Amino acid sequence: MIRQISAALLLATSATAFAETHVVSPGEGAQERLQEALILAQPGDEVVLKAGRYALTDGLSLDVDGVTLRGAGTDDTVLDFTAQQGAGEGLLVTSDNVTLRDFAMENPKGDGIKSKGADNIVYHRLQVTWTNGPDAANGAYAIYPVESTGVLVDGVIVSGASDAGIYVGQSSKITVRNSIATQNVAGIEIENSRDALVENNIATENTGGILVCDLPNLPVMGGGNVIVRNNIVSDNNTPNFAPPGNIVASVPSGTGVMVMANEQVWIEDNIVSNNQTAPFIIIAYNLDFDDERYNPYPRKVVIGQNIAEDGGTQPDLPGGEQFAAAFGGALPPILWDGLADESAPPLIVTADFSGVSLGLTEQGQSMADASPAPMSAPDTIEAWDMSGIGAPAELEARLP
Amino acid sequence: MKRSLLILATSALVFGGAIAGRAVSPPQISDAVIESDAMPRTLAEFGFFTDASARRPGEGLIPYELNTPLWSDGADKLRYIYVPAGETIEADGEGLLRFPVGSALIKTFAFGEGEAQRFIETRVMLHRADGWTALPYRWNAEQTEARLALAGARLPITTPAGEQISYRVPNKNQCKTCHSKDGAVVPIGLKARNLSTDLLDTLVMSGRLDVRPAVANALPDWSDDTAGTTALARAYLDVNCAHCHQPGGGASNSGLDLRWEQDDPHALGYEKPPVAAGRGAGGHAVSIAPGDPDASILVYRMASNEPGVAMPELGRVSVDERALVVMREWIAEMPQ
Numbered sequence: 001m002i003r004q005i006s007a008a009l010l011l012a013t014s015a016t017a018f019a020e021t022h023v024v025s026p027g028e029g030a031q032e033r034l035q036e037a038l039i040l041a042q043p044g045d046e047v048v049l050k051a052g053r054y055a056l057t058d059g060l061s062l063d064v065d066g067v068t069l070r071g072a073g074t075d076d077t078v079l080d081f082t083a084q085q086g087a088g089e090g091l092l093v094t095s096d097n098v099t100l101r102d103f104a105m106e107n108p109k110g111d112g113i114k115s116k117g118a119d120n121i122v123y124h125r126l127q128v129t130w131t132n133g134p135d136a137a138n139g140a141y142a143i144y145p146v147e148s149t150g151v152l153v154d155g156v157i158v159s160g161a162s163d164a165g166i167y168v169g170q171s172s173k174i175t176v177r178n179s180i181a182t183q184n185v186a187g188i189e190i191e192n193s194r195d196a197l198v199e200n201n202i203a204t205e206n207t208g209g210i211l212v213c214d215l216p217n218l219p220v221m222g223g224g225n226v227i228v229r230n231n232i233v234s235d236n237n238t239p240n241f242a243p244p245g246n247i248v249a250s251v252p253s254g255t256g257v258m259v260m261a262n263e264q265v266w267i268e269d270n271i272v273s274n275n276q277t278a279p280f281i282i283i284a285y286n287l288d289f290d291d292e293r294y295n296p297y298p299r300k301v302v303i304g305q306n307i308a309e310d311g312g313t314q315p316d317l318p319g320g321e322q323f324a325a326a327f328g329g330a331l332p333p334i335l336w337d338g339l340a341d342e343s344a345p346p347l348i349v350t351a352d353f354s355g356v357s358l359g360l361t362e363q364g365q366s367m368a369d370a371s372p373a374p375m376s377a378p379d380t381i382e383a384w385d386m387s388g389i390g391a392p393a394e395l396e397a398r399l400p
Numbered sequence: 401m402k403r404s405l406l407i408l409a410t411s412a413l414v415f416g417g418a419i420a421g422r423a424v425s426p427p428q429i430s431d432a433v434i435e436s437d438a439m440p441r442t443l444a445e446f447g448f449f450t451d452a453s454a455r456r457p458g459e460g461l462i463p464y465e466l467n468t469p470l471w472s473d474g475a476d477k478l479r480y481i482y483v484p485a486g487e488t489i490e491a492d493g494e495g496l497l498r499f500p501v502g503s504a505l506i507k508t509f510a511f512g513e514g515e516a517q518r519f520i521e522t523r524v525m526l527h528r529a530d531g532w533t534a535l536p537y538r539w540n541a542e543q544t545e546a547r548l549a550l551a552g553a554r555l556p557i558t559t560p561a562g563e564q565i566s567y568r569v570p571n572k573n574q575c576k577t578c579h580s581k582d583g584a585v586v587p588i589g590l591k592a593r594n595l596s597t598d599l600l601d602t603l604v605m606s607g608r609l610d611v612r613p614a615v616a617n618a619l620p621d622w623s624d625d626t627a628g629t630t631a632l633a634r635a636y637l638d639v640n641c642a643h644c645h646q647p648g649g650g651a652s653n654s655g656l657d658l659r660w661e662q663d664d665p666h667a668l669g670y671e672k673p674p675v676a677a678g679r680g681a682g683g684h685a686v687s688i689a690p691g692d693p694d695a696s697i698l699v700y701r702m703a704s705n706e707p708g709v710a711m712p713e714l715g716r717v718s719v720d721e722r723a724l725v726v727m728r729e730w731i732a733e734m735p736q
Binding site for chain 1: 550551552553554566568571572573574576577580583647650652653655666672673674675676677678679680681682683684685686697706707708709713714717
């Protein structure tokens with residue numbers, strides 16, 4: 001190993017013809033050995049984490065294109081950040097074409113794995129957990145790709161995040177699938193992103209299951225063209241434990257699927273079960289903003305065939321109890337704030353669902369201004385071109 | 401293979417030079433090592449200093465200071481510029497000086513006064529043909545050698561404020577975390593607006609800088625209490641925060657832009673809700689609540705030492721109390 005690193009050091013910044021494997025074991029000096037391997041890796045190389053528990057004190061980072069970091073499986077290779085002293089995340093990736101797979105991470109002090117400006121990244125068979133369960137002192141995001149084109153999150157398990165378990169922000173060409181998000185504030189959140197496919201996931205026991213949002217005043221805006229399908233979104237009734245101040249802190253406990261602002265979101269074939277505020281919440285951004293580029297309204301959010309059951313029984317809203325009572329003990333499956341842009345219908349409901357409108361009349365109003373009434377929405381829409389949605393095929397090809 | 405031979409040859413040259421140097425003259429600064437693509441194992445291989453303890457800068461090193469410096473747990477910093485013979489730096493208005501290939505920036509971090517002063521680490525930035533490279537070197541306890549610390553290190557330090565801390569030497573990637581703009585490694589400190597007029601004049605007169613840049617809006621001297629709260633606060637944010645918090649920087653996704661030249665209040669954080677701060681927001685709704693420092697995320701994070709909350713994320717493990725006072729005053733004085 002020492003010889004290997006010395007050789008690599010000499011060749012440090014030149015590309016090698018053959019991909020190398022850098023094997024790292026847990027134990028004494030793991031922090032330095034692992035970080036050094038991540039620095040000395042060349043494009044195409046693999047950094048292999050042998051089975052065991054790695055006690056780490058500082059965030060790790062990877063800044064070399066085309067590197068695979070893989071462990072022996074989420075049960076066997078655990079990066080333990082319980083004693084972390086520095087850095088804002090457990091692992092930061094800032095290079096393109098990186099594959100991360102088959103390891104677990106526990107108790108990072110900030111975010112779990114963040115990839116920023118890291119195009120074509122694969123997160124596969126990973127687990128990021130805060131072991132103390134829901135807690136405002138936990139880190140914000142477990143899996144956190146941002147400002148990237150080409151993101152595949154597949155087979156990931158996340159729990160305990162005080163913001164979102166899987167959060168994809170300011171990115172495009174995204175697939176999040178086959179993953180389990182539990183006991184986070186938001187299970188899966190797609191924010192200020194386009195061309196995202198969220199499918200075959202389980203989002204359960206979070207505060208909100210799946211969120212699709214668009215926020216103002218960010219470098220990348222105009223979120224939309226998102227498909228949410230074939231997910232199980234159940235029992236998302238955990239009290240909101242997000243530190244106040246963040247947008248998810250306003251998500252009512254008992255939210256199934258929420259869309260805030262955004263255009264063209266297609267929600268179909270999900271099982272949305274026992275979310276006590278509402279299975280589907282479709283709303284405008286409700287804070288003040290000063291940004292000409294921003295459209296705060298939902299546009300063309302399609303709610304197709306879904307199973308929505310046992311929801312809306314205890315809305316986590318001011319006056320929620322009377323509100324539910326007024327609708328016979330449970331709100332109908334769709335909760336809409338009543339706000340719409342003139343350019344496009346906010347909602348199209350092709351399923352046989354009823355809904356309730358809060359009857360707000362202006363962006364920025366609160367529940368205090370609500371005058372709830374049954375809502376109506378068009379029931380047909382011409383399907384738009386969805387061919388470009390999801391992660392590029394080359395990312396799929398990288399899966400073992 | 402060819403490359404290894406080349407590097408070996410270079411090392412031999414340096415080695416030879418060092419041996420010859422002992423007999424005749426002090427080691428020369430090695431342009432070959434600076435411009436190669438190697439990562440030398442020791443700081444001495446560059447030949448920047450004439451003694452093993454790096455107390456005596458070699459001929460060609462230009463010492464410099466910044467009007468407002470980055471705060472690093474109160475470390476003293478010894479900074480030098482190296483520009484290869486015959487080459488000149490180009491001015492670019494008030495902004496970053498443009499260094500020719502072959503240039504090096506050297507910064508040693510030290511704690512302790514006078515005889516008790518100890519070097520902890522020396523960070524070098526090398527301008528090579530394919531761009532800047534940043535390398536961290538850690539000093540040994542004997543102060544006789546600084547070795548490459550690619551993966552960084554931690555060591556116990558007593559700060560000038562008397563605090564016992566676990567000081568963090570950054571790893572090579574962490575160098576880039578701050579020194580990154582649009583994906584490339586760049587210097588941060590050497591902007592004309594943050595350099596003294598004396599230094600700029602000296603550089604021009606000695607022929608190392610092509611023209612004297614006109615600086616209308618220089619950063620204040622951080623030690624000058626009469627500079628005005630706004631100027632001090634904005635200078636501090638520019639130097640300590642804006643390398644990440646600007647478009648193209650490491651924290652661009654926050655939407656916060658703390659550069660000296662930014663004058664859009666929202667971009668600077670006035671009444672700006674957090675984006676991905678998580679518990680770093682500390683329960684506060686906005687980065688800066690004018691008139692109310694206690695309700696401002698910026699103050700909360702500067703006052704914290706907890707990873708995941710503390711800002712800056714890298715480069716400090718203790719709180720800059722003086723900066724906190726300035727920041728609180730600045731926000732308190734803002735009209736609500």
